[in-house]
Amino acid sequence: MSLQRRLMLYLLACAPLVWAVAVLISIDRSRHEVNELYDTELIRLARQVQATMLPALALADLAIAPPSTQLDSGEGDVRDMAVAVWDREGRRVISDREGEGLPYRADTAGFVNGTIDGNAWRIYYLQSPGGEWLVAAGQGAYERDEVVFALVASQIVPWLLVLPILLLAMAWAVRRALSPIRHLTDDxxxxxxxxxxxxxxxxxxxxxxxxxxxxxxxxxxxxxxxxxxxxxxxxxxxxxxxxxxxxxxxxxxxxxxxxxxxxxxxxxxxxxxxxxxxxxxxxxxxxxxxxxATTELLDTEIEWPPIVEQVMSDCLELADRRGIELACDWPDAGRPALPLMGNTHLMTVLLRNLVDNAVRYAPAGSTVLLNMMATRIEVENPGGPLTPEQLASLGQRFRRPPGQLEGGSGLGVSIAQRIAALHGLEVVYDAAGGDAVRASVRFTRVTSP
Structure with a gap:
């Protein structure tokens, strides 16, 4: 499934959920506002009835005449309103036609949700200061629900009508937003x-x-x-x-x-x-x-003694043939030689190439010294100082100094330099005492700009 189609499905699935939540919140808030409005009207109506009450009204039953059907009642529906008044003994003193169904509650004051003829009503009871009468004003709950749903529908219907336009706009926006991916794919x-x-x-x-x-x-x-x-x-x-x-x-x-x-x-x-x-x-x-090789393989702590032993063993045949003595110095007791995390096999190859080159290029009967130090490793062999041109050419592949009696391929220094760089090290050649060549393996030094 394409990313564009997936985004459209997500939007189509989430949009109705968000709208449903918004509708529920809108209905709840609208019902609250409508109830607040009509409850205020019921309170006002009950107080007006109470204010117009006269002591003479308690002498006989009176009924408020229903409004004339020939008069225009405006936009209101009076059948949804009811008023009733009872005296101290619970006798109905005043009521309109709908008010006859209002229940009498002697000790009630405030709003009560009740049922009249199977319909839900909201009734407000108001006691007189002396308890002479009880005024009740009620309204059908369905009238309020009609107002609530009319308000919500007035908001939802326009949104439903523009839904196709919204979907087209969403599709265009998603396609536009994903255009860089299409351009990258085309490229x-x-x-x-x-x-x-x-x-x-x-x-x-x-x-x-x-x-x-x-x-x-x-x-x-x-x-x-x-x-x-x-x-x-x-x-x-x-x-x-x-x-x-x-x-x-x-x-x-x-x-x-x-x-x-x-x-x-x-x-x-x-x-x-x-x-x-x-x-x-x-x-x-x-x-x-x-x-x-990659740096992902450099996860082993290097143990130098077995590496040095292997290198000396590998170079011993060539050293014996040329009459060269191999020597090795270690740091003082308690100080490790060049602590390093890396690849044991690669470091063996590096050290073997350096010692092998020193044995090949050293004069017959001389000594090649492998000096294991705390901060670096040095391989030193006599053979005369190297010129700046020779030092600069060290590390070039398949290039060997002229006049060499021993065979070689000219790759030893290149291999050593590559392995050293992989471990964050460098191989540096210089003159040792003026008449020898020294190869130093040390951590790469960062030069300041």
Whole structure:
């Protein structure tokens, strides 16, 4: 069901209920006002009768002559009014034709609701100061009801007559109010699959602005994701082409080799190429996982000792082959190392890449130090200071310094930086003592404008 139809049904269901409540309130208030008006008239009538009473009236029964039927009585209906007077003994002294049915109540004063000939009446009793007589003035209740319903009908009938116009106005108003949603739908339906431009919401209603802002934010995330995927695909296609070409060439050499020495040399080169290809694929998969990770997964308190143990174990084979010693320093007792909430696997990948890079680029026979501190983590290796150009190029994908003997893919720093940014950290490279390179993992510093 459309939103427009739903709103119309709600309005059509609620409007009669509201009108019914309004009618009931109107009837109640009208009855109150009419009763107040006619009760005042009854009081006035009873007092006028009492004021005109003379002691001589108690000597004999008198009857007020009914009004002549030939005289114009105006808009009033005298049959709905009744007057009667009784003496001390309860004898009717004065009454009109309708007043003969009024009941005698010796000790009654004020208004009483009674029944005469099966009809509801409202009667007002007035005692004389000396108790010589009792005056009663009454009126039929149905007369008051007629006035009440006539007043209410005079208000309801015009509303019922304009009801079709009101429904048309409501339908137009609902359709007009929902027009921004239709425009948004038309805009989205007319877009192509690659059109992720932000939606304009300058003139949008206040209720739609949060939705439009959320959709624009979603478009930005999708655009960022697609951009990363396109960049990753392009980089993968470019970087995988070279090792595959090398492997193909070495395989041709193996097939055409004429001696065992030549074949062994080609096989060694193929093994090195396969290792480089394996590391490249592994690093690219790690980069893809790091870029696909979200902050929703960073809900674990990082325990650094098992992570450091795993990283040292993973880098031990390369360190032994190059004769490099791995060392680790921890904070003083009672002080934890870099308290952090995050993803244990990603932080293991980050630390492994930093230590692996330090082992690969450090001079053979040197020491790589992993310093776990309370506010940051440092990985330091000797190897000479880096130039400003080299420092600026760190983190660029598939870029490695020239003259490296160890294989690599040029993705380690990029992976580390992506994982650090995901955890609110940053990786900073600088010179340590002038003849070493130090990578520091610390919380991102907010620079003042």
């Amino acid at each position: 989205l339906q007319s877009r192509g699959g690659n059109d992720l431009a932000p939606l304009v919401h300058v003139r949008a209603p206040a209720e739609l602005k949060p939705l439009l802002a959320a959709m624009n934010s979603l478009f930005e995330r999708i655009e960022s994701l697609l951009s990363r995927e396109r960049r990753f695909t392009a980089d993968a296609a470019h970087e995988l082409r070279t090792p595959l070409a090398v492997l193909r060439a070495q395989w041709d050499v193996v097939k055409r080799s004429h001696s065992e020495e030549e074949r062994a040399q080609a096989q060694r080169q193929m093994d090195a190429g396969l290792m480089r290809l394996d590391r490249l694929v592994t690093q690219m998969l790690s980069l893809s996982r790091a870029e696909a």
